[in-house]
Each structure stands twice: as structure tokens, then as C-alpha cells.
Amino acid sequence: MTASGELARPLVEVGPLATSEPLIRWGWIVDHLDDIWVATVEHVQLTAIAVGLGFVIALALSIVALRFRASYVPITWVTGTLYTIPSLALFAFLVPFTGLSVLSAEIGLVSYTLLILFRNTVAGIDGVPGEVREAALGMGYRRWRLFLEIELPLALPVIVAGLRIASVTIVGLVTVTSLISLGGLGVFILDGLQRDFTTPLIVGAVLSVALASAIDLALVLVERALAPWERRGAA
Amino acid sequence: MSRPAIELEHVAKRYPGTSSPAVGDLSLAVPQGEIAVLVGPSGCGKTTVLKMINRLIEPTAGRITVGGVEVRELQPHLLRQGIGYVIQQIGLFPHRTVAQNMATVPRLLGWDRRRIASRVEELLELVALEPELLGRYPAELSGGQRQRVGVARALAADPPVLLMDEPFGAVDPIVRARLQEELLELQRRVRKTIVFVTHDIDEAIQLGDRVAILNVGGVLEQYAPPEEMLRVPASEFVEEFLGAERGLKRLSLMTVASVIAGVERGLAAAAGGLAAPQHGPRAQLAEGLDAARRAIAEHDAEWLALLDGERLLGWVWGRELQTASSLAELEPRPFLATVQPASSLREALDAIVSSHTEVAVVCEGDLYRGMLALSDIVGEIREAAAPPGVAR
Numbered sequence: 001m002t003a004s005g006e007l008a009r010p011l012v013e014v015g016p017l018a019t020s021e022p023l024i025r026w027g028w029i030v031d032h033l034d035d036i037w038v039a040t041v042e043h044v045q046l047t048a049i050a051v052g053l054g055f056v057i058a059l060a061l062s063i064v065a066l067r068f069r070a071s072y073v074p075i076t077w078v079t080g081t082l083y084t085i086p087s088l089a090l091f092a093f094l095v096p097f098t099g100l101s102v103l104s105a106e107i108g109l110v111s112y113t114l115l116i117l118f119r120n121t122v123a124g125i126d127g128v129p130g131e132v133r134e135a136a137l138g139m140g141y142r143r144w145r146l147f148l149e150i151e152l153p154l155a156l157p158v159i160v161a162g163l164r165i166a167s168v169t170i171v172g173l174v175t176v177t178s179l180i181s182l183g184g185l186g187v188f189i190l191d192g193l194q195r196d197f198t199t200p201l202i203v204g205a206v207l208s209v210a211l212a213s214a215i216d217l218a219l220v221l222v223e224r225a226l227a228p229w230e231r232r233g234a235a
Numbered sequence: 236m237s238r239p240a241i242e243l244e245h246v247a248k249r250y251p252g253t254s255s256p257a258v259g260d261l262s263l264a265v266p267q268g269e270i271a272v273l274v275g276p277s278g279c280g281k282t283t284v285l286k287m288i289n290r291l292i293e294p295t296a297g298r299i300t301v302g303g304v305e306v307r308e309l310q311p312h313l314l315r316q317g318i319g320y321v322i323q324q325i326g327l328f329p330h331r332t333v334a335q336n337m338a339t340v341p342r343l344l345g346w347d348r349r350r351i352a353s354r355v356e357e358l359l360e361l362v363a364l365e366p367e368l369l370g371r372y373p374a375e376l377s378g379g380q381r382q383r384v385g386v387a388r389a390l391a392a393d394p395p396v397l398l399m400d401e402p403f404g405a406v407d408p409i410v411r412a413r414l415q416e417e418l419l420e421l422q423r424r425v426r427k428t429i430v431f432v433t434h435d436i437d438e439a440i441q442l443g444d445r446v447a448i449l450n451v452g453g454v455l456e457q458y459a460p461p462e463e464m465l466r467v468p469a470s471e472f473v474e475e476f477l478g479a480e481r482g483l484k485r486l487s488l489m490t491v492a493s494v495i496a497g498v499e500r501g502l503a504a505a506a507g508g509l510a511a512p513q514h515g516p517r518a519q520l521a522e523g524l525d526a527a528r529r530a531i532a533e534h535d536a537e538w539l540a541l542l543d544g545e546r547l548l549g550w551v552w553g554r555e556l557q558t559a560s561s562l563a564e565l566e567p568r569p570f571l572a573t574v575q576p577a578s579s580l581r582e583a584l585d586a587i588v589s590s591h592t593e594v595a596v597v598c599e600g601d602l603y604r605g606m607l608a609l610s611d612i613v614g615e616i617r618e619a620a621a622p623p624g625v626a627r
Contacts, residue, residue: 129324129326129329131322131323131324131325131326132326132327132328132329133326134291134322134326135320135322135325135326135327135328136326136328136339137291137315138289138291138315138320138322138326138398139315139316139320139339139340139343139388139389140311140312140313140314140315140316140317140340140343141312141343142312145343150328150330153330154328154329154330227330228372229329229330229331229372229374232371232372232374232375
């Protein structure tokens, strides 16, 4: 259609949509409810593992950075570099080593969460007021208990903000892993594109967006439940 | 004097790469149950001194003992669990309720739930907070309430020693004055050994049993009870730091009761039992009109105080006595300016200059305790200043 079509051959040939074809064929959806469910669960799993694992690693990196300040810049640099690698390229690079596996998918997905989660965790704990820390130490708190009982809970809103961004990003990215035969709902999108068939494409895209919104909302509710002082204080 | 609760011996703090020490060589002892106030300009190291006591800052030289135990011998967190700590910004835990904040140190010490709950009840009463505040978060409290919670939290495990770093620095003057009163009231009940840091000399004078004035580099210029310090400043620096109105500041430390005692001592020495001129013109209702007229003539006054036994009825004009047929028919006006024996001389002075009778009537409830004239107050100051005390 345009010059760009000649410069780079698209991975997926997207032809003009047949006008006789309805945008959504409800019958297809009814026939594939089981597949849709399985793919949705897989999507949630891939996301949860990525964000969960990413948070554990980011928390460990944060503890290192808080303990040894000089490490903050190098850690930001490494996680920042991981964040900038195009996902397609990363998966293509990983497949020769780790195959078409969950491992390949997760290595890529986890990498993308690290920068956000690391930066937000450090910022959250840095944001704990100095006088709170001083009072706690002055009353006889030890370092670890201070971290677990005071600093981490107070950093919670900023950490959850990071988890929300990371989750929404990862839900979107998981669709890309369909290119290595994973990808949860991405499978439908890929299928729809390849077959010139809008129904699975729309199902995949809509469910992916819905999932991202649902996870985001769930995290907001979790935060409200865990940090009641945040809202009460404003009164 | 019993063994000091806190003792600093030749304590110093030098930071690497600085030419002059934050604290050079400081020795100081705080007796059991007293409030010692560290005061001085910024850079005098007063907060550093305080934080060396609970090892938030480690001294580079010298010895510090709390309750006879050298602080270096204890693990820092154990030492601190035994010392109350209050800072200017208070540092309440925003994610914990008032009750949970108060329970901080008992929880660290591993008290059981029931003991903590009953202690929180006691603390609430001790710092005069309403029970409905227990479930609130710090952000839902006023500045004064936060400060009280901070003090309660510091007192939770009943530590013998309390360190307070400008605790009232961030509240407005009216709330500050009330919190200062409350601290003194609290101290009368709990008798802690308190080290209190401030930059406000008036706060130091008001709160301190002893005041330590520190100069830059932690140089101790004078360490004395505030009354003595105001009477005999040890150095030009102290004199300057105490500022103008030293005499007036002393007046705010001396009580009316002490002057009455002084006047009565003088009377006893004079013997004879004549009516004390310092007491002003007064008469007993039962003694009748003639005695009242004599009293007013004796004092060459225009007014007279009427008493019924120990009860003060009020005052009447001299000219009312001339026309009256009996004392009972007069309607005495109440004295507007009365002071209590526990009032300061500064309040008495204010009462004297602002009333047209030119005396401050001393009452305890409605019982008459005496009258103070300007000359009594001036005399008392002169007497106190005459034999200069030896600065410790």
C-alpha cells in the first residue's frame, strides 16, 4: 500500500479484509471457549511469574543498592539496558540457547520488569521520612526489623505503583511471546493476523486489555487494603 | 547527691577531615530525677551530645555512663530500648495507629498483648489523650496531639532516662507553652532523668533543674540551676546568651511563697508583732469600724482590704468608711489582681503595676495569705543578689 511495504517485508502478511466477513463471528468464540480459557490462564501465569520473579530480583537489587549506594548507578545502567532491548530481538536471541520454552519467555519478560521495580522500590524506601527512621533507631530497632516493619510498609504505595506499571507492561508483552509458541492470548492475535480473520484477533486484543485493566485494579485494591493510613491521613 | 543517672567524662567527637571537633572535651553529670537542659547556638554540638548518650553517634573519646553502666558495654539496640527518645519532628510511624505507636518499645521488648494493652491505657491517661484517638493514624492528629503521643511512646517501657531533642520546636507558641507545662506536670509524677536539648534560652530556664550553656565546639560555659545562672553568669558568653531582662527572667523563676516567707522571717526578727507595713491596709470584719479607720490612717491609704477570719472579702474605699455606720453594711469589691503562693514574682509584679491598689493580693482559693508591694519584690531580688553564690 505504501513505500514501507517494499522496504521491509512484514513478518505477517496483512491483506485487505474481506468485506463479506463480519468483524466478529460469535460462533467461533462459542466453539473456542475452552481454548480461550486455557490461553487466558496461561497469559495470567506468564505475567504473574514475570512480575513475581522480577519483584524478588528487584527487591534483592534494591537492598544491595540501599546498602551500597555506589551500586545504584551500575544497577540502573544494567536494568536500563535490558529494558531498551527490543523484545522481538531478545526472544530471537534467546531461542537458540533456551529453546521455545517458558524459560525463554520469562527471561525476556522478567528483564523488562527489573528497571521499573528496582527504581520504584529504592525510591519508595528513600522516601521514608528521615525522622521516622531516626525515631525507630533511637527506640532500639535493629536494621532488618526496621526494613521489614517500617521502611517496606511505608514504601508500599510507591512499590505498588511500580508493580502496576510493570504488570500492565508485561500483560502487553506476553502477547509477543506467541512468536515463540507461547504467549497466552497472543496466540489468537497471531492467528487472526496470519489468517486474515478478525474474530480471534479482536478476542485476543480485547481480553489482553481487559486483563491488564483487571490486574491494575486488583493491585489498587490490594494497596488500599494494605495501606489504610494512606487514605485516612488525607481526611 | 546520689550517684548521677547520666555522666559524661571528657567526651569528644571529632569528624574525620574537620579541623575543629564537634565536641572538644565535655564532662557533665545529670543527677537522678532531674531535667538537665543543653542549650546553645547552632554548632555548639548539643544534639551531638544527646545522640552520643544513646549511641546514635559514637564518641571518639571519653566515657558515658547511664545508670552506672558504660554505654559502650551494651549493644546499641538494647541500650536504646532502655532510654526514652523524643525528637523535634517526633517521627511517629505513619502506618501505625496511635495505640501501635505507643506500644513500639514494649513490642520490641516482647511484652505480651495484655500487658501492652494495659500500659497503653496508663500512657493515655499520663499524657491526657482521649481514648478515641487510639485507633487513629498520626496524620489524623493535631500537632499537639502528635507531640503527646511521641512523649507517651518514649515513656512506654518506663525507662529511667529520657532524651528529648527540641521536642517542642515545631509547634506554635501557644501549644508549646502548654506542652512545656504538661512536661513539668508529668515530671512531677514520673521523676525521670531527662536530658533536654533546645536553642531557646527561655525554654531552658523554664524547664531545667540545671541548664548547661554550650559554646561552639561543645565548650561548657556554665552548668548550674537557672536561678543561679541568672544571678551569677559565669562568663560574658553566658551573660550575652541569657540576653536582656535577666532580672525579669529571674522573677519568673521565684515564687510568691518564697517572698512571703522572707517577709515573715523579717517580721519575726523585728519582734513586737506590729502590723507589717508590707501587708498593706487591711482589717477584720469583726474588729469593727474604728479598727478599720485606724488601719487606713496608719498606711496613709485610700483603700482597705476586708477580711473575715482568713477569708478575703474584697476591698472598700477609705471615704466609704467615713460615712458608714458599720463594716457589715459595706459591699467590698473583689480584688481583680490576685496571685497564688505558687505564682511567679513576674506574675506578682504584673498584678502590682496593673492594679490601682499597687499591691498584689496573695490568695489560696479565697483564703488570704498576704499582700506584696513593689518594695517587697525589689527587696527580695537585692537580697538574693547581694551575697554572690559560688558558681559550680
